[in-house]
Amino acid sequence: MAEKHILLVTFPGQGHINPSLQFAKRLAKHGVKVTVLTSTSATARMSQTLSPSFHSLIDVVSFPTALPLSTQDFPKFVEDLSDRGTKAVEDAVAAKRADGRPYTRIVYNLLMPWAARAARRLGVPFTLLWIQPAALFGVYFHYYNKNFDPSDEVIELPGVPRLRRGDLPSFFMETNPSVYSFVIPTLIDNFEILDGEDERATVVVNTFAALEAEALRDLDKYRLLPIGPLIPSAFLEGADPSDASFGGDLIQKFDDYMQFLESAERESVIYVAFGSYSELPRSQTEAIAEALVRIRRPFLWVVRDSEEKEKLSCKEELEKRGKVVNWCNQVEVLSHPSVGCFVTHCGWNSTLESLAAGVPVVALPQWSDQSTNAKLVEDLWRCGVRAAKEEIVEADEIVRCLEMVMDGGDESRKMRKTAKKWRDSAREAVDDGGTSQGNLSFFLDQIVGGG
Structure with a gap:
């Protein structure tokens, strides 16, 4: 069997890196090679704490940005991240092809739709890793399809309790700071990309089926695969006691608690x-x-x-x-x-x-x-x-x-x-025979295997 190698592109924030690394570890346990790509503003601070069992199958590589994530000019950082990240993806794909071992698939998380556009241009299959609940995927999906107005006092959507306006993500609010005005268009870009696929698009979601059964059923336009919780095994099903941290902390932890x-x-x-x-x-x-x-x-x-x-x-x-x-x-x-x-x-x-x-x-x-x-x-x-x-x-x-x-x-x-x-x-979901484990196997067999 040819080597399966995924390029996983993640936003350089801790809340994006953690589930991305954990997804990489789940794939590595099935023999898939994963290269995690993010900006140097994250990797320069990252404590490399991946357990030794993952070292041979997971690489973390980076590309420089002109500004750090902590900059006050956040829109400029996001624009620069997109420009330089796109170039990094193109270079990574070209290098692997020249080496005769091309990437099987590019996986990207929700603030990185430019990675999917680059993958499409380059002819590499791609998959969105959604790192929020399926219910939030549904909120943005229904907004994209003009099924509600964020200014409504009461919003009723499938799979979600009746929402008041203040229950929506803050990016919909009039008080949303202008520096975050890019977020809604970026998230909506994900749906435009998914809808541009020739076949029913697959999205892997950091949730589990029992938790969000109704929200997942509502979104059958796409093939949503709940594969979570993406949490170290030692604190979940316990199959791998050595997997006791996410492996990419950006802040030094305090040890005497x-x-x-x-x-x-x-x-x-x-x-x-x-x-x-x-x-x-x-x-x-x-x-x-x-x-x-x-x-x-x-x-x-x-x-x-x-x-x-x-x-x-x-x-x-x-x-x-x-x-x-x-x-x-x-x-x-x-x-x-x-x-x-x-x-x-x-x-x-x-x-x-x-x-x-x-x-x-x-x-x-x-x-x-x-x-x-x-x-x-x-x-x-x-x-x-x-x-x-x-x-x-x-x-x-x-x-x-x-x-x-x-x-x-x-x-x-x-x-x-x-x-x-x-x-x-x-x-139960992540254990042998569980729904998340089964969905991960489906991703590996039908998506990675056919890439």
Whole structure:
């Protein structure tokens, strides 16, 4: 059999790199060679922690951009990423062809449609890796097909609870900063590309069938293959204990939190983290700090900015009851039996990790897809509670939500039971004979094999 080799093109943000690397590892376990391509602004910061079993089949390569991802001129970064990334894809394909070992397929994630356009020009089959829930794919699909108006107060779509305008992704809002005005057109570009295929296009999705059965059924125009959760095996089905991290952290983790978790009682710790990108206003950070002091329960709180941590007005009181760190291995923390609740922005990776760990959620969404994910968590999957929709969520509201999840009453028990049901479903999906495993085999046999 000829070597199967995929070029996987990913946006250089942590939330895109993690599922892309995990997808690469799933493919590598089936003997497929994967080259992950992203910008040097990511790889220069990336800690290479892929376990040795993947080294021979996964390469991470990069191309330079004129500006880093952290630049204030984000539209310029995105334009430059597209121009230079397209050239990098063209060069990579040409080099492999000259070597007599061409790429079997190009896989790209949702902010990189230019990679698909390059693949089409070059005659290489391509597949979209959708790293948000299928429900969000549906929201953008129905917007693309003019099936709703984002200005409507109430929006009803298949597979999604009834949405209020504020439940839509922030990019639809009038308040969306102009620097992110490119996002909706970029996402819509994905559908134009998929619809330009001669046959029914395939999309691999970081979700699992039991979680989003109705949303997946609604989108039968495309062949959606739920192959998630894309989470390290050690914290999911356990088939590969050496696979204990995503393998591409852009931030140095803080290592002394495990002793704290080990010393805590079962399901007693409140874990608080807002991802790799969200930056909270100072007043919101203070409100969270006040709530954690008042709730009088142990907590582990990730505050990425060490200076911000030092400025907290109740720093001494916080340190008496919990632990504040600058980074951690989130899937490791969520999988620890002492963790009883996750206060999160509800980015999709964090949401899916909480579902896979069976940990109920207090949602404080900030932007992007987070409000929609929070709506799904509360009203569809019923494994968490969303804080009231305010620009700054006050301490009283955070305490109310924490007590609802942690007080052990009827609502708390229901949420915890439902969360564990989703954990079991996620593990079944990726185990031998599971739906995600079967969809991955379909991708390998029908897509990669025919590429």
